[in-house]
Amino acid sequence: MPSDKETLLSMGFDPARVEWAVKATGGRGLQPAMDHILENEGNPVPDLSSVSSSSSGSNTQPMDVDEDDEDMDTLRALTGKAGAATSSGAAEEAKSIKCTDCGKIFKNTALANFHAEKSGHDQFEESTEEVKPLTEEERVQKLADLRAKLAEKRSHKAEEEAKEHMANETIRRKSGKEMNQFKEDLKVKQALKEAEQKKKDKIEDARAKAAIKAQIEADKKARAEKFAREKAIRDGQPIPDSSASASTAPRPAAAAAPSGVAGKDFKETRLQIRMASGGQPYTTTLPSDATLREVAEFLAGQTLAVDVETVSFAQHFPRKTFSREDLSRTLKDLGLTPSAVLIAS
Structure with missing residues (x-):
């Protein structure tokens, strides 16, 4: 078979440009040179x-392998001399x-073999029909x-690559946006x-402080009662009952201080x-004239955990x-004015 250089020369290309193309493409084949x-x-x-x-600067690529038989036939026909018969006889x-199989005729075995590879046909025979050579006008048109x-x-390939790039960029941006949203949601949570933990800690601190304060007051009261008992023993007087004094403490205090807060x-x-x-x-x-039972009714209206008939109050x-009898007494009589803190259970 003729070389790539001979084939290009037979197609009518300038010899100097053929030499340049063959050298620039490194002899990679007929298609890159053309x-x-x-x-x-x-x-x-x-x-x-x-x-x-390496310095040709050509970005050309070989023609796709999937070009049809007619294109290859045309390309081979343009060479004019490819695959000449081995003997003149x-x-x-x-x-x-x-x-x-399909009735196509080919000028030489190389074209027939290529057709067989592309089509899968395997039935060939020699023919006396002659493949007419292309005229100069046809050759130029086929090349164009x-x-x-x-x-x-x-x-088309550039468009497909651009579409693929755009699709990949869209996916990347969407993934980035979803990731940022996920991070923001995580920060909010x-x-x-x-904040919830700080609120709980604050409530626990308040309870702890209240418990400490109550314990201090209880210790003060215990020391006062102890001092009162010891004084009564020293003076030879009856020992006071701490429970009785506690239940009656508000009323004597109010009576003993007519000009103080309790007497107002x-x-x-x-x-x-x-x-x-x-x-x-x-x-x-x-109202100060309201009874302790009204306090129980108010509390029962705030929470279902309280029953008016069973709730008890303490200070x-x-x-x-x-006691239960105190429910019918007024807040004023119980010494709860002008303000008080009650423990309900």
Whole structure:
């Protein structure tokens, strides 16, 4: 078979440009050399001594392997001399090779073999039909068509790559946006969790301080009662009953201080009611003439955990537990004016 250089020369290309293309493409084949010639037809031929296969600057690629049989037939036909018959005697008898499966005729075995690989046909026979050579006008037109087709394929490939790049960029941006949103949601949840924990810690601190304060008051009262008992023993007087003195302490105090706070006529009493089981305290303001039962009814209206008939009230300071009979007494009589803190259980 003729070399790539001979084939290009037979197609009518300038010998200097053929030499340039073969050297620039490094002898990689007929198609790269022809692509080089077509792409550089408007450029002057450089000094071939400075040309190497790596400095050609050609970005051409071989034509896709999937081009159809007619394109390959045309390309081979343009060479004019490819795959000549091995003997002049055989050329006179068999001028072509015919595919009996589809009826196509080929000028030489190389084209027939290529057709067999592409189509899968395997039935061929010699034929006396002669493949007419292309005229100069047909050759030029076929070259232009091949060049246009090659440009179209490259353009289509560039469009596909651009679409793929755009799709990948869209996916990347969407993933980044979702990741940022996830991080923001995580920060919000963490902030809410920390705020809730601070709130719980604050409540626990308040309870602890209240418990400490109550314990201090209880210790003070215990020391006062102990001092009173010891004084009574020293003076030879009866030992006072601590429970009795605690239950009657508010009333004597009010009577003993007519000009103090306990002796004033307060029309309203402000109460803070705490549950023995813990939780948020309840506050209310009632007339001083209201009974302790009305306090129980108020508390029952705030929480289902309280029953008016079973609830009991107590004070930490002064330490006192109110009986069921105290429910009918007024807040003023119980010494709870103008304000008091009750423990409900």
